[in-house]
Amino acid sequence: ILNDGNIIVGGNYTSYKNKTVNRICKLDTSGNVIILSGSGFNNSVNDIDEDSSGNLYVGGLFTTYNTSSAISIAKLSSTGVKDGTFVSQYPSGTVNQVIFDPNDNCLFVTSTYLDNSWMSTNSYSKGIAKISSTTGLIKPGWFSPTTGLDSSNLIKIRFDSSSNSLFLFGRFFTYNGYNTSGMLKFNGTNGQVDLSFSRNSRLYDTSGLYRVIDFTILSDGKLILVGAFPYFKSTNYSSVKILPNGSIDSSMDLNPLSNYPVTMCIKDNKGNLFVNGPWGNVGLEKTLYINGAYNDYTNIPNNGYATGPLKITSTGSYVNAYVPRQKGLIELGGTGEVLSMDIDHERYQLYLVGSFLSQPTASANQTNLVRICRVSATSGNIDAAFNTQYNASYFGFRNTSIGAVTNAANVNTVKYDSFINKVYCGGDFGGFNGITASRIIRLTSTGSYDQTFQVYVSSTQSGFNSSVKILEVDRTGGVNDGKVYVGGDFTTYRGASQSRLARLNTDGTLDTSFNVGTGPNSTVRKIIIMSDGSLFICGAFTAYNGTSTSYVCRVNTNGTIDSSFSTGSGFQYAGLNDFTSSYSGSPTINNIKYDPAGKLYVLGSFARYRGVAKNCIVRLNLDGTIDDTFNDNGYGFQNIGTGPTDLILI
Numbered sequence: 001i002l003n004d005g006n007i008i009v010g011g012n013y014t015s016y017k018n019k020t021v022n023r024i025c026k027l028d029t030s031g032n033v034i035i036l037s038g039s040g041f042n043n044s045v046n047d048i049d050e051d052s053s054g055n056l057y058v059g060g061l062f063t064t065y066n067t068s069s070a071i072s073i074a075k076l077s078s079t080g081v082k083d084g085t086f087v088s089q090y091p092s093g094t095v096n097q098v099i100f101d102p103n104d105n106c107l108f109v110t111s112t113y114l115d116n117s118w119m120s121t122n123s124y125s126k127g128i129a130k131i132s133s134t135t136g137l138i139k140p141g142w143f144s145p146t147t148g149l150d151s152s153n154l155i156k157i158r159f160d161s162s163s164n165s166l167f168l169f170g171r172f173f174t175y176n177g178y179n180t181s182g183m184l185k186f187n188g189t190n191g192q193v194d195l196s197f198s199r200n201s202r203l204y205d206t207s208g209l210y211r212v213i214d215f216t217i218l219s220d221g222k223l224i225l226v227g228a229f230p231y232f233k234s235t236n237y238s239s240v241k242i243l244p245n246g247s248i249d250s251s252m253d254l255n256p257l258s259n260y261p262v263t264m265c266i267k268d269n270k271g272n273l274f275v276n277g278p279w280g281n282v283g284l285e286k287t288l289y290i291n292g293a294y295n296d297y298t299n300i301p302n303n304g305y306a307t308g309p310l311k312i313t314s315t316g317s318y319v320n321a322y323v324p325r326q327k328g329l330i331e332l333g334g335t336g337e338v339l340s341m342d343i344d345h346e347r348y349q350l351y352l353v354g355s356f357l358s359q360p361t362a363s364a365n366q367t368n369l370v371r372i373c374r375v376s377a378t379s380g381n382i383d384a385a386f387n388t389q390y391n392a393s394y395f396g397f398r399n400t401s402i403g404a405v406t407n408a409a410n411v412n413t414v415k416y417d418s419f420i421n422k423v424y425c426g427g428d429f430g431g432f433n434g435i436t437a438s439r440i441i442r443l444t445s446t447g448s449y450d451q452t453f454q455v456y457v458s459s460t461q462s463g464f465n466s467s468v469k470i471l472e473v474d475r476t477g478g479v480n481d482g483k484v485y486v487g488g489d490f491t492t493y494r495g496a497s498q499s500r501l502a503r504l505n506t507d508g509t510l511d512t513s514f515n516v517g518t519g520p521n522s523t524v525r526k527i528i529i530m531s532d533g534s535l536f537i538c539g540a541f542t543a544y545n546g547t548s549t550s551y552v553c554r555v556n557t558n559g560t561i562d563s564s565f566s567t568g569s570g571f572q573y574a575g576l577n578d579f580t581s582s583y584s585g586s587p588t589i590n591n592i593k594y595d596p597a598g599k600l601y602v603l604g605s606f607a608r609y610r611g612v613a614k615n616c617i618v619r620l621n622l623d624g625t626i627d628d629t630f631n632d633n634g635y636g637f638q639n640i641g642t643g644p645t646d647l648i649l650i
Contacts, residue, residue, distance in 0.1 A: 599621065
């Protein structure tokens with residue numbers, strides 16, 4: 001965001017709103033293009049900073065701007081005119097970050113390659129430079145290392161003008177022969193390493209799983225580091241507070257969720273996270289709550305049950321105004337649990353389903369939430385407009401169409417379809433509010449039964465014969481757009497053979513063009529719909545329609561197995577103590593997530609995949625081979641029981 005309120009955007013794109021804008025453009029506050037002059041940069045822009053006069057300092061991988069030479073860094077006017085007096089000292093390589101310091105009229109720059117041959121006969125790689133924002137030349141007196149960093153991967157810098165200090169953090173072990181591990185402090189005038197700043201070993205490891213992601217400088221000079229690093233209290237922590245000299249400030253524990261499981265997480269389009277777990281009656285005194293320079297647990301009540309979702313901002317702050325935290329959703333005689341959730345982004349509402357019956361602190365017209373409710377994603381308040389009509393005659397989700405309250409049946413999965421503003425539910429139920437609907441139903445936006453999605457035909461054709469574990473709606477825009485994929489334990493649908501995976505038409509009939517044959521030979525727990533309409537599925541199965549596959553497979557749009565994806569020798573069991581434990585027994589695959597970069601993450605309880613040590617997490621290429629660039633050195637997750645249950649790409 002620029003000083004005048006407009007927005008400058010850099011990247012690797014070549015157009016915006018069908019207008020050619022190569023790698024950089026300026027937008028007004030309505031998102032309209034204020035076109036910068038000429039053809040732009042010929043390669044990616046990584047970072048941009050602005051001075052008080054509106055000049056822009058741009059770093060990246062480019063070699064030209066508007067067809068004239070501009071190697072890795074350039075200075076532009078507010079209208080996009082290149083400053084010809086600003087000379088680049090970067091004959092090759094990439095500038096990753098640019099920070100303007102108004103006090104010294106200079107730039108701090110990180111790069112994968114810097115050339116100081118004009119100063120000496122040596123060149124060095126992966127360095128930091130302090131250069132004049134007027135000439136582009138390295139500032140006299142700035143320390144020029146000979147070897148620089150041992151890695152430039154995921155490196156960031158942050159300048160603190162109050163202490164004239166430059167912090168370097170990320171994924172590296174050494175700087176110019178100086179042993180460190182993930183963080184360094186420099187003198188902002190001469191570039192010398194501040195040796196008084198503790199090196200805090202093990203802020204980074206070779207796997208890249210442990211490193212500082214970001215930090216905040218507080219008014220008292222203390223720092224709060226966030227990321228994942230294994231040195232603090234001999235535990236893998238996600239945040240820590242340190243003193244100005246780099247030593248630990250033990251008065252502040254910033255990892256309150258370290259010993260509490262999180263079973264699922266979804267992200268809204270504002271960057272907030274909603275997390276759910278079997279909190280039980282432990283209360284929320286351990287919930288992450290960070291606000292500025294202090295950590296305040298006193299604002300979070302610790303009474304009764306706490307089984308509803310928590311809301312955490314993109315910066316990690318606990319949203320204290322989000323109310324289901326107080327006592328949560330309960331089951332008669334014990335704790336209820338949220339088993340699945342989905343979000344309506346447009347109306348900013350959450351749909352929650354599970355094993356709960358009521359929220360004890362709710363008002364009278366909100367107490368009967370039999371296995372489903374809709375809550376505001378802003379406040380957490382229950383939306384009474386979504387009314388499942390529980391009363392003496394209607395009993396919500398039940399094992400049968402009617403029955404006592406103790407006969408309630410779980411809802412395992414929920415999927416909101418924004419195109420039709422309706423919600424699908426799947427689970428163990430046989431009926432809903434007196435209507436026979438075996439294991440699947442579609443509700444309207446008011447919570448009533450949607451009769452246009454017919455599951456029940458007759459007593460022998462009444463939906464699925466066993467549990468539904470997962471639902472997904474195809475909205476890829478192809479011929480199957482709007483159809484519903486269903487996975488679980490079932491073997492029939494409406495009396496016809498259908499083994500554990502099915503595709504339903506929008507009226508609830510079975511889509512027989514999706515022919516799975518004998519299908520998976522055991523439970524399906526997760527379904528991912530790809531952009532081409534094909535599927536990835538995971539679960540407890542070891543074969544699909546007679547073809548051997550280890551718990552994960554890819555399915556074509558016609559229901560056949562896609563042989564281009566192979567798990568090979570597959571997954572082996574993980575012991576509960578460490579990755580060297582016995583491999584006997586059966587692994588459990590809990591979840592799969594697709595990364596649009598073209599990778600598939602697999603989570604569960606396993607120790608090896610294709611004979612390679614992979615403890616409870618592995619990232620696969622789309623042919624089923626291991627993506628070696630995601631390297632956990634074989635350690636992965638340890639001492640984790642049933643393994644991780646969810647991940648979210650941010």
